[in-house]
Amino acid sequence: xxxxxxxxxxxxxxxxxxxxxxxxxxxxxxxxxxxxxxxxxxxxxxxxxxxxxxxxxxxxxxxxxxxxxxxxxxxxxxxxxxxxxxxxxxxxxxxxxxxxxxxxxxxxxxxxxxxxxxxxxxxxxxxxxxxxxxxxxxxxxxxxxxxxxxxxxxxxxxxxxxxxxxxxxxxxxxxxxxxxxxxxxxxxxxxxxxxxxxxxxxxxxxxxxxxxxxxxxxxxxxxxxxxxxxxxxxxxxxxxxxxxxxxxxxxxxxxxxxxxxxxxxxxxxxxxxxxxxxxxxxxxxxxxxxxxxxxxxxxxxxxxxxxxxxxxxxxxxxxxxxxxxxxxxxxxxxxxxxxxxxxxxxxxxxxxxxxxxxxxxxxxxxxxxxxxxxxxxxxxxxxxxxxxxxxxxxxxxxxxxxxxxxxxxxxxxxxxxxxxxxxxxxxxxxxxxxxxxxxxxxxxxxxxxxxxxxxxxxxxxxxxxxxxxxxxxxxxxxxxxxxxxxxxxxx
Amino acid sequence: xxxxxxxxxxxxxxxxxxxxxxxxxxxxxxxxxxxxxxxxxxxxxxxxxxxxxxxxxxxxxxxxxxxxxxxxxxxxxxxxxxxxxxxxxxxxxxxxxxxxxxxxxxxxxxxxxxxxxxxxxxxxxxxxxxxxxxxxx
Numbered sequence: 001x002x003x004x005x006x007x008x009x010x011x012x013x014x015x016x017x018x019x020x021x022x023x024x025x026x027x028x029x030x031x032x033x034x035x036x037x038x039x040x041x042x043x044x045x046x047x048x049x050x051x052x053x054x055x056x057x058x059x060x061x062x063x064x065x066x067x068x069x070x071x072x073x074x075x076x077x078x079x080x081x082x083x084x085x086x087x088x089x090x091x092x093x094x095x096x097x098x099x100x101x102x103x104x105x106x107x108x109x110x111x112x113x114x115x116x117x118x119x120x121x122x123x124x125x126x127x128x129x130x131x132x133x134x135x136x137x138x139x140x141x142x143x144x145x146x147x148x149x150x151x152x153x154x155x156x157x158x159x160x161x162x163x164x165x166x167x168x169x170x171x172x173x174x175x176x177x178x179x180x181x182x183x184x185x186x187x188x189x190x191x192x193x194x195x196x197x198x199x200x201x202x203x204x205x206x207x208x209x210x211x212x213x214x215x216x217x218x219x220x221x222x223x224x225x226x227x228x229x230x231x232x233x234x235x236x237x238x239x240x241x242x243x244x245x246x247x248x249x250x251x252x253x254x255x256x257x258x259x260x261x262x263x264x265x266x267x268x269x270x271x272x273x274x275x276x277x278x279x280x281x282x283x284x285x286x287x288x289x290x291x292x293x294x295x296x297x298x299x300x301x302x303x304x305x306x307x308x309x310x311x312x313x314x315x316x317x318x319x320x321x322x323x324x325x326x327x328x329x330x331x332x333x334x335x336x337x338x339x340x341x342x343x344x345x346x347x348x349x350x351x352x353x354x355x356x357x358x359x360x361x362x363x364x365x366x367x368x369x370x371x372x373x374x375x376x377x378x379x380x381x382x383x384x385x386x387x388x389x390x391x392x393x394x395x396x397x398x399x400x401x402x403x404x405x406x407x408x409x410x411x412x413x414x415x416x417x418x419x420x421x422x423x424x425x426x427x428x429x430x431x432x433x434x435x436x437x438x439x440x441x442x443x444x445x446x447x448x449x450x451x452x453x454x455x456x457x458x459x460x461x462x463x464x465x466x467x468x469x470x471x472x473x474x475x476x477x478x479x480x481x482x483x484x485x486x487x488x489x490x491x
Numbered sequence: 492x493x494x495x496x497x498x499x500x501x502x503x504x505x506x507x508x509x510x511x512x513x514x515x516x517x518x519x520x521x522x523x524x525x526x527x528x529x530x531x532x533x534x535x536x537x538x539x540x541x542x543x544x545x546x547x548x549x550x551x552x553x554x555x556x557x558x559x560x561x562x563x564x565x566x567x568x569x570x571x572x573x574x575x576x577x578x579x580x581x582x583x584x585x586x587x588x589x590x591x592x593x594x595x596x597x598x599x600x601x602x603x604x605x606x607x608x609x610x611x612x613x614x615x616x617x618x619x620x621x622x623x624x625x626x627x628x
Contacts, residue, residue: 359498360506363513370520391503464495468514471529475521 006067006107013064013452019057020445026050027438031431044131048144050434052124054441055151059117061448062158066110068455069165073103075462076172082470083176086477087183090484094183100171106164113157120150142229149225152242156217159249163210166256173260174198177267180469181274184369187480188278203259210252216245233318236330240307240314243333247307250340254300257347261293264354268361275365279378287389290353292346299343306336327419327433331412334440338405341447345401348454349393355461356392362465366472373479394457400450408443411436492532493539500537500544511548511555518570519563530570531577538582549586550593557597557605568612575618584621591626 005012030046077099084097127143130136175198182193220242228238268286276283310333316322317329368378415436422428499510518529537548556567575583594605606623613620 356502359495360502360510363510363517367513367517367520370517374520460494460498463493464498467492467495467532471521471525472517474525475517478522478525479520 006070009064009067009071009452010456012067013061013449013456016057016060016062016064017445017449019060020054020441023050023054023057024438024442026053027435030434033434041131041134045128046434048124048127048131048147050438051144052121052127052147052151054438054445055155056117056121058441058445058448059114059151059154059158061445061452062155062162063110063114065448065452065455066106066158066162066165068452068459069162069169070107070110071459072455072462073165073168073172075459075466076169076176077103079462079466079469080172080176082466083180083183083473086470086473087187090187090477090480092183092186100168102164102168102171106161106168109157109161109164113154113161115154116150116157117154120147120154123147123150145225145228148239149221149228149242152220153218155242155246156214156220156249159217159246159253160210160214163213163249163253163256164207166253166260167207167210170256170259170263171198171202173263173267174201177263177270180267180473181270184271184473184476185274185277187476188274188369188372203255206252206255206259209255210249213245213248213250213252216248217242218245220245234314236314236326237311237318239330240311240333243307243337244311247304247333247336247340250337250344251300251304254296254340254343254347257344257351258293258296261289261347261350261354264351264358265289268354268358271361271365275368278369278372281378286357287387290350290389292390293350296343296347296350299346300340303336303339303341303343306339307333310336324420324423327429328413328416331416331436331440334408334412334444338408338443338447341401341444341451342405344451345398345447345454348451348458349398352394352397352454352457352461353389353392355458355465357389359461359464359468362468362472366468366476370472370475370479373476373483394454397450397454397457400453401447404443404446404448404450406443407446408440411439411443415439492529493536496533496536496548497540500540500548507548507551508555511551512559515552515555515559515567516563519559519566523570526566526570527573530567531574534571534574534578534586535582538585545585546589546592549589550596553590553593553605557601564608565612565615568608569615572609572613572616572618575613575616575621587621587623588626591623 026046027050030043030050033042033046080097084094087094123143124147127140127147130140130143178195178198182195185191185193220238224233224238224241227233265286272283272286275281310329313322313329313332317326322329371378415432418432419429422432499507499514502510514533518526518533521529533552537545537552540548556564559567594602597605609623610620
């Protein structure tokens with residue numbers, strides 16, 4: 001059952017995007033809704049809807065991305081298990097494979113995150129009913145505070161789950177990028193190969209950053225939500241604080257993706273060295289790192305600093321120090337978030353290009369090593385042409401992220417500036433406020449959808465990689481075993 | 492397998508040709524039971540591609556098979572013949588139809604050489620040969 005849901009990540013992504021789009025149109029409806037002049041109740045119900053439902057749509061999108069990562073992890077593990085079984089048939093002594101602890105934790109965080117978001121939706125429905133029935137104002141406030149902050153807690157678990165999923169990929173990939181070529185070399189040469197301890201290379205400091213981001217975001221619920229029940233805190237102050245946590249988690253995601261790129265390149269380099277040793281031919285080095293990868297850290301760091309700055313502005317705003325510019329503080333932080341997403345998109349482009357090159361490399365590598373083991377002479381050591389790596393970049397998917405960024409940015413300063421210009425007494429001040437949140441959510445939703453599509457593309461390559469490595473290792477080990485048997489039976 | 496074939500079918504021509512060549516050589520060098528499974532997976536996965544990509548993929552595959560070493564070519568064709576009864580009939584016939592369509596683009600001499608190889612493969616596999624004459628028309 002759970003496996004079937006995980007496999008439906010594309011449908012989950014589509015559902016999330018639909019919810020975000022519907023919420024955007026509700027925002028438009030709310031903008032044209034003049035009924036608030038006659039009845040504030042309608043307006044309050046629509047406000048409750050647009051505060052929570054777009055975020056829930058984004059939660060569903062994050063779940064879709066998370067489940068795509070679960071699929072990637074499942075395939076990476078299957079690749080490792082298949083290869084280990086095949087290597088073991090040759091009598092090779094292999095260290096006992098342990099499943100990475102993070103592999104068990106992150107899917108649970110994703111599920112828990114979405115359950116908490118669903119609870120927040122139910123509380124939001126309670127909030128809307130409380131508004132409609134004009135029940136006790138204190139209860140209404142409790143519903144509002146709990147719905148908003150539980151939504152934040154859900155975000156913490158979902159984005160944290162995605163980040164820890166990527167950390168699991170790093171754990172598995174680093175192992176496979178090191179041991180697979182080393183074991184193949186051992187089969188060809190008959191000599192044990194020196195390998196590095198990939199566990200020591202695992203970047204624990206990125207894990208610490210991820211956890212820090214999760215904790216900061218979660219503090220929006222505990223203790224801030226409970227403080228808010230008795231004390232009024234200016235909305236942008238607590239919200240921008242939670243977004244500092246989200247920014248830190250997104251920053252850590254960019255760092256995990258860069259680490260994945262490092263290991264994908266290491267995998268190709270190590271396979272090239274193995275092939276070179278086996279065929280005694282010179283293999284040309286892999287291409288230089290893609291230029292766009294250089295911008296990932298810059299964009300992510302700049303985006304995070306921007307989000308921290310906006311928490312600072314919220315602090316000043318709460319103390320009444322920024323005067324009429326108050327309306328810029330709440331939406332302005334989203335620009336920092338989109339900057340990090342553009343960086344994340346650039347690293348995903350590099351990952352897809354690297355996976356394409358890995359796919360080009362694998363069949364030839366295994367084919368040639370098999371021939372060497374069979375005792376054939378390799379004359380054709382021509383490398384796969386890999387000039388102009390950017391020609392293999394999934395540009396349409398990246399443009400989708402840029403489109404999302406533009407929509408999200410339109411919902412920030414351009415709209416907020418109108419509010420600053422007209423001032424709080426003008427009806428336009430409230431009208432514009434109504435579409436800011438849903439426009440930003442539509443932009444971020446578009447970004448999440450295209451990030452999900454990037455991961456879908458990665459799933460295809462990882463599944464292909466599994467088939468090629470599993471079959472390749474199985475064939476090689478078959479001939480090695482056959483050779484060993486021949487030797488042992490010959491007089 | 493499906494994802495791998497989709498990945499190969501989506502690759503640019505030069506890389507696609509190289510990957511199919513490497514892949515077929517790899518499959519040809521596999522032990523027979525594994526080779527049969529791989530060819531079966533390859534044919535079924537190709538049948539799931541969209542029509543345009545399927546025609547191009549099968550055409551590329553056929554062209555590449557004709558250029559393999561005689562042993563590898565024979566290994567692949569015999570495995571192809573052996574799986575004919577193990578895959579759905581429509582998949583088998585469509586795959587054959589597009590294979591023949593690709594063959595028909597070649598010079599007459601190459602056509603007859605390939606067809607002879609195919610007939611031998613079906614004989615070696617003890618499998619009934621589809622009505623290729625009708626497909627050739």
